[in-house]
Each structure stands twice: as C-alpha cells, then as structure tokens.
Amino acid sequence: MLDFFLGHYAYWFTIILLAIGLYGMLMKKNLVKKTIGLSIFQAGVILFFVSVAMKEGATVPVKAYGLPVSEAANYMNALPHTLMLTAIVVGVATLGVAFALIINIYNRYGTLNEEELLDKIQ
C-alpha cells in the first residue's frame, strides 16, 4: 500500500495541486484569489507532464559522447517538456485576459468580492 503511494508520488502531488486550485476557484470570494487558484490548477497539469517525462539517470536529449542514441533510455523524452512551454504560454495569456477582465469589473462595480458583486448586479 505504501509502495503504491510512494511509487506514484508525482501523481499525488498533481492531484493535491489540482485540489488546491479547485478549492481556490470555488471557495474564495475574491476574484484575484480565484485567478490564483486557476494558476495553481494549471501548474498542477504542467507539473504532471514534466514528471511524466522524467527518467532516473537519463540526460537531456542532446546527443552526447559515450551515450549511444540507439539506447533511448539514456535520454529523457523532450516532447512533454516542450509541450509544456506552450502550455505555460497559454497559461500566461489566460492570466492576462483574466486580469484585464478583473480590472474591467473593478472599474464598473468598484469591488472584487463576488458576493458584493452579485448584490450590485441584482
């Protein structure tokens, strides 16, 4: 049982991060805090990909002397990492849009607290 947990510790970290992110988005009233939760959620997914590509004792996927290319086990899989570069860019863009919206909401209603916001909307 313990082995199961330890063996999948990267998965558990991902799940914990996702849970924290979800908690932030659902329970926090402040829109900025919700956005922080969103970022944590995305980071969880990104870290998952990164951990998947990690290999014990392997090196960066640049051809090195003494490590034959034919033995792929010597190299880490670069693809997930590169994918995550894109995902990080997406995350940044999302944050940008989110903050633009938040500024806009603040200018219109003068508050970022969701409850007050809903009161003012009604």
Added chain:
Amino acid sequence: MDLTYIPLYAVLVSLAAVPFILLSSKKPNLREFWTILAGVIKFLLVLTLLPSALEGNTIELELLEIAPNLPLVLKADTFGVFFALIASGLWIFTSFYSIGYMRGHHEKKQTRYFASFAICLSSTIGIAFSGNLLTFIIFYEMLTLATYPLVIHSETKKGIAAGRKYLTYTLTAGLLLIAAAGITYSLTGTLDFQAGGIFEGVELSQTMAVTIFILFLGGVGVKAGIMPLHSWLPSAMAAPTPVSALLHAVAVVKSGVFGVIRVVGFIFGPEVMAEFGLNEILMVLAGITVIVASLLAFAQDNLKRRLAYSTVGHLSYIVLGVALLTETGLIGSIMHISFHATMKITLFFCAGAIMVNLHKKNISDLNGIAKVMPWTMAAFVIGSMGLAGIPPVNGFVSKWYLATGALEGGMMLPVIILVISGLLNVGYFFPIIHRAYFRKGGPELEGHTEASPFMVVPLFSTAVLSILFGLNPDLFFNFFDMATSVASTIFNRL
C-alpha cells in the same frame, strides 16, 4: 394524355395562388377571383385524374429524394383521387360562401384568411396524393401550420386559447406519427403506402405491434377526432364558419380518417390488423366515440359546437367501418367520407348563414327562423336527415353499407351502436328543426330576410348534392365505384 404531372400541379395550384392573393390584398374582388380561379383549376385537374383512377390505375411521380431511400412521392391512386375530388370540389363552394360570410361579418385580415385557406387546400391535396408516409407527414404538418391562422382568426382570447389547444394536440400528433414512421421504417425499410400493408414478412411481437399501432393512432387519431383526442375540435369552432365548414368537417378531419385508412389498409394491412387484434382497439375506441360524442352533442347549446360533436361522432363511424375489416364495411367508410362531407358542410354553412344574418349562435335563440330563412332551413333539414341516416339522403347509403359490413363480419354490436347513434342523431337535430319551424319567433326577426345569395346558393347546392348522391351514389364522380375498387385492392391484393 400524359397525366404524370397532374397530381403535382393539383397540389401546387393553390400554393401558386397565394402570392397573387397576398399582392391583391387591397382589391378584395381581385383577391377572391384568384381564390376561385385556383379552386376551379384545382378541381378540373383532379377531375382529369378521375378516368384513370376508375380504371384502377395509379399515377406515380417521384419528385426528389428527400432522405436516402425515402423519396418525396406523389401517387394518385383511386383512394387519393377520391379524397382529392371531395376536398377540391367542396373548396369551390366554400370559396363562394366565404365571400358572402367574410364580407357579411366584416371580418378583419381577410387576406391572411384566404391565403391560409389556399395553403390548407394544397396540403390537403398533398395528403391525398402522398405516395409514402414521409410525404404524408410533411403535408400533414403543413396542414397543421396553415390551419392555425384560421383557427385564431378572431384573435379574441377565446380564439387564441383554441389555437393553443389546437397546436398542442396536432403537434403532439405529428410527433407521434413521426415516431411511428421511424419505427416502421427501421422494421420494414420502406414507408410506401401499399394496398394490403408493408408489414408482411416482418417479425413483429405483440407489444411492438400494439405500440406502433397506438403511436399511429395517436398521430392520425387526433385529426380524426377519436376520443379521447377529440377535444380540440369543439374548441376550434372559434374559427370563422367557412373554416369550420371546410376544414373541420372536410379537409382537416377527413385527412385524419384518410390517414387512419392509409395506416390500416396500406401500412398494416387487414391480415396484420387481425393477427394482433389491432382492429379491436380501434373498434372499441370508435364505438365509444360514436355514442359519447352523440350524447355530448345534446348538451351543446351553441349550434356550431353541437355540429362539432356530431362531426366527432360521424368521424368515428368511418373509423368503425375500417375496424370491421370487411370489404363492405370499408366501402361504407369510404362512402361516408364523401357523404358526411356534403352533409356536414351544408349544416355548417347554414349555421354560418344564421350567424351572419341574424347574429344568433345558440340553438335556444333559433325560434321561428324558418320563416325568415326558408332556404337555409330547408337545407338544414336535408343535412340533418342525412346524418340521422334517413333515406333518400346520402347518409343512409353509407350507413347501410357500414351495417351490412358489420353483419358480414358476424358482429352485432357495431350494428347496435349504429342504430342507437342514428336515434341520437335524430334526437339532437330534431329540437333545432322544431324550434325553427314550429316555435314562434321573437320580434327581433322582423326586417330580416334570407341571407346573401353568396351563402344561400352554396349551402343549398350542397344540400341538393346530398340528395342526388343519396339517390344515385355513382352520380357524376362514381364515388361508389371508387370506394369498391379501393376496398377490393386492400382486401384482395394481387
């Protein structure tokens, strides 16, 4: 002569009249001219199909494939021509009558009225000439939509409520029909109307057969006014009287019973009907409807509502005849489609004439009106006699065949139902006639004379037609021959 495209033209001619009607909305005379022109052309077109229909030929025209393996087909078989002939023929009478009624009543939005009417007729002829169930459904739904503006024509609260009720009933019916068609299609791979049915050789469980049949019955039964699906019809009497006359005594409701016969004779076929006892369901419902509707008719003081309940009852005569599954019974049913049409349209015309002329809607106000409107009431008497089944009016002929058909099938109960209902018919028409002829009218009748000839001529002509058909059912259009040939194709398929 090449008749291939005649059914298409017959469907389209009144649709083509719609733009003309809309464009001449400012000139009433021109507008009505288009209606009547379209009506006459339509009737003549259908009439050209009569000789081939009498020979038992079928004219089939595949228009386009509207869904894979499901073409839009117009098929003018004997039964289709029969129904088209009645609908288009009576449309001409109704058009003349409409002119008198609508103007006499100073109705608003007459353009919309005449335009919708034309679309209704196109849909009805489309229903008559539908070669498969999908085509039938398309025209059936078109009819529903086109009738809606006519039902709510008065735009009063009552009218709108009636319109909602009408839509609820008919749209639900359409959906059930679609479901039934879908299941049929997935079982048989075809939706063609074939005399004798398409279910032959299809594995069908009892539950499945009953389910499909109930769905079909829900689909076509609403328009056919089978209880408990009838209650839209009395409400729809909020429409102007010509609408009630043509649509709620001929086109719409007869499309329903036409559909019943198509389903029983051309989708299921008599063997399948009998095998699963489906005709018994039909017979019980129809029998109950005949009696209950006649009883309910007694309770109505509004003349049009009484006629509506009478219609409900008589529609179920037709359904009852179908359910007998005997050739003679079916002949009686088919005859009753045409004969009930001429009689009931007469009665509605009379009711409308009384309403326009004397502004009386209720039976209790009709005292002494025969003196003022002798022609109208004479026609009314003829119509009621026919519905009660008294010779020499045509209603007797069809009832005779219905009763004979029941006896042929070895069934007594339908005969008893027919007799009781005939008595009830007498019972609810007699007081009207009694009041009109033998009670003394009030002072408000003074100064009134017979209604405008636009109304009296059509209503009296249909009454005369009823008698003529009673004396010789084969007169003019060989209705009897057609009915016989339809029945024999269904029962003795080649």
Added chain:
Amino acid sequence: MIGSEIPALIPVTYILFAILIPVIGLWKREIVWHLSLLGTGIATLFSAWGMMHLIQTGETIRYFFGGWMPPVGIEFVYDGLAAFIVLVINAIAFLVLIHSKEISKVEFPGKKMAYYTVSMLLMLGFNGMVLTGDLFNLYVFLEISSLSSYALIAIGEKRAPYAAFRYLIIGTVGGSLYLLGVGFLYTVTGTLNIIDMHEMLPMVIGHSSVIAALILMIVGVGVKAALFPLHGWLPDSYTFASSTSSALIAPIGTKVAAYILFRVVLFLFGVELIDEQLPVTTIIGVFAGIGILYGSIMAIAQSELKKMLAYSSVSQIGYIIMGISLANPFGFIGAVLHILNHAMMKALLFLVSGSMRLKEGHSLITKFDNSYRKKYPWTMAAFTTAAISMVGLPPLAGFFSKWYLALGTIDNSNWLLLAVILISSLLNAVYFFRILEKVYLNNPETESSEETEILEQDEVGFSMMFPMAVMATGLLLVGIFNAYIVNVIFTMFPAGF
C-alpha cells in the same frame, strides 16, 4: 497542386488578417469591417473549394507542417467531416460579420478594430481545432479560441465582463482537464497524433489511464460544448455579450466543441473501443437527454429573447451529443446535419435578436407586440422560419436532423431518448409559438389594433437583412435537398459503421 494546401491556407488566412486588421486599422479605421469580411470570405471560399475538391477526389488530405511526418510533426487532417464543419463555421461567421456592420456602430463603437482582430483569432482557433490531427495542438487552438471568446464576450453590456470572467474560470478548468487527459493518453501510447493513437489504443485499452483519460477529455470538452451539467457558464455569457458576439460564438463555439467529442469518441476511440471499460456512450446519452429537456424547460421560463436562445442552445447541443452517443450511422447523420441546421437556426435567431436590440433597444419577449409585424415584416418572417425549423416541422431543415436522430434512437431501441426528442420538440413549440403569437396576433387585452394599421414599415438595412435572408432560405433548401448533404455525410463515417 494547390488543392492539397487547403488545410493550411484556411488558418493562415485568419492569421494574416488578424495581423492586417490592426495594422491597417491604425491607418484607416473605417475599413476594418471590410477587412474582416474579406478574411472570412476568403476562408469560406477556401473551405468551399476544399469541400468540392474532397467530394470529387474522395481523398482525405493529410497536411504535414514543415514536412515532418507524424508522430514527430504536427499534421492537419482534412477529411470529410472536418471539411464540412470548416465550411459551416466559416460561412456562418461570414454572414454574422456582415450583419455586424450596424451593430458595431452602436454596441462597441470605439473598439471595432480590437473586436474584429479578436474575431479573426477566434476563427483561427475554431478552424485549427477542427483541422488539426494532433491532440496537443488541439489544446492550443482550443485555448486560442477560448481566450478570444472571453474577450469577445466581455465586449458587451455592463455585466458582460463578469460573465466572461466566470466563463474564463470554468473554461480554463475544462481546457486543463482536457490537457490532463491528453497527458494520460500520451503516457500509455507515446503519441499525440489522433490517427496514430487510434491504432495504438487497442493494445492499451485495458489500462486504467486510458479510461481516466477518456473521462477527463469528455468532461473537459463537455465544458466547452456546454454539455449538461457543465453548461453553467453559457446562459449569462450569451446574454450579456454584444449581439454580434453571441451570434458568432453561439452557433459556432459549442458546435466545434461537439466536433471534438466526435473526434474523441468516434474517431480516436472508435465504436468498438469506446464502451470497452465503461458504458461511456450511455452515460453521455443520459446527460445529453437531461440537457435537452432541461434547456427547453429553462428556455420557456425566460423573458429575455437572448437568454431564451442561450438556454435553447443548451438543449440543441444536447441533440448533437445525443447523436454522438448513439454511435450508429443514423445518429451520426443526425448529429452532423444538426450541426449545420442548428448553426443556421441559432445564428439567424441571434441575428434577429440583435436587430431587435438595435431597432427597439431591447429584446424582452414581454414587450414584443404585433406592431413588429408591420414594422419588420421580413425580419419577423425570417424569425418565423427559424422558429418553425427549431420546432422541427417539415419541410424545414430542423425536421430532418430530428428525423435521423429519431431513426438512430430507434436503431438502438433507445425509447427513452426517442421520447426525449419528441417531448423537447413540443417544448420548443411552446417557447417559440409564444413569441409568434405576440408578434402576429392582436393582444386581446389592449385592443391596440387600430394603431398598428397606421404604422410604417421600418425594416432593418440591407447589411442586416441579407444574412438573415440567406440563412432563412438556407433552412428551406437544406430541408428540401437534405438527401444530397446526407449522401456527403455518408462518406464521413468513422471506421466501424
């Protein structure tokens, strides 16, 4: 030959115009509308051409970016389904943008340049999602389209930014879940290419990662497609966005997401594998069915036209997803046809609501009256056409997609879903005829019939009438000639049908 370059040309057109519009817009602000039309117009032509090319040759075009073959490189797959969806969304976007000419002057006067730039990006995202054959690439395009749609929705009424923010939170979670699902699949198959992965999946189908991935992907895409119960973002977003945004996003956005479900359920996993571990299709079908009824009932309860249409979208998207869940040929045909039909109907209805807002300043159903019939006879005629098609009466297009869906449910002996289709048609009738009654009939309580007779016609301008007329005519033509389209859909079937 250029035919094989089509898959790349369509997104490139949008990229080009997304750059051109701000550059030229700085110099000449008036022509951004024309530029956006040019962009969508060219893309529409390309997609129409591609569709013709595909029908003639019958060959799927696989376009490898930079010549890198999959699984290393990214490919665009231009098969029948993709070509069809691309054509539909580009044509609808073109028509909607024509309509936006007048609305843009009133609803977002100072932001035209930004607006049209973002709408080009939105279309880039949608087209990319449809065309790509790579699951991660799909995520990128998904986010491009989502970020653009957050921005477009935020340009609207006072409440729009908050609605957009909520959509952003929910939408990003959806996107991330999808990405996580892709990650799981990647760990077991080692590829991201859909075609490649489809061949690998039978070997690893028993792995628990696969089923987790499937659920994550369906939930993630389901958020974007507004599959019940993940639809919460949709009503407010569509209601408070500017009329053009709703007309642009409502008919296209959820359809593209539904298309992703097509890809995942029927093409990536395929009919044989999808139900291997869990009765996935049944579960989707149940939610779709509940969504259809829920959306229709909520639509009846609304008094604001746009909000009603938004809930109606929840219901209609259910039809498409139901078609997927049936996983049989008729269901597939019904769903694909419904994508086309519903795109036209919903775009048309949102355009009418936009026109009403422009002319009357509101789109409250309670304030509709029969003066509209006199003032806007053609707009109302178009509305009636769309309404009747939504109810599903023949011979309009809406009837046929329902007909095929019904046949699909019957083929699966799924009587419950058949009943759902029938009941929801009735519910549609309730909320549309309610409006038609108001527009076409005198109100018996107010007796205002005399006034309406003297009202002058005040129809909307050509730029607004034209797209509505095209779509209304389209509904009729698609209805009558649907067999031709269905014959094309036959060629799009995934393996296993």
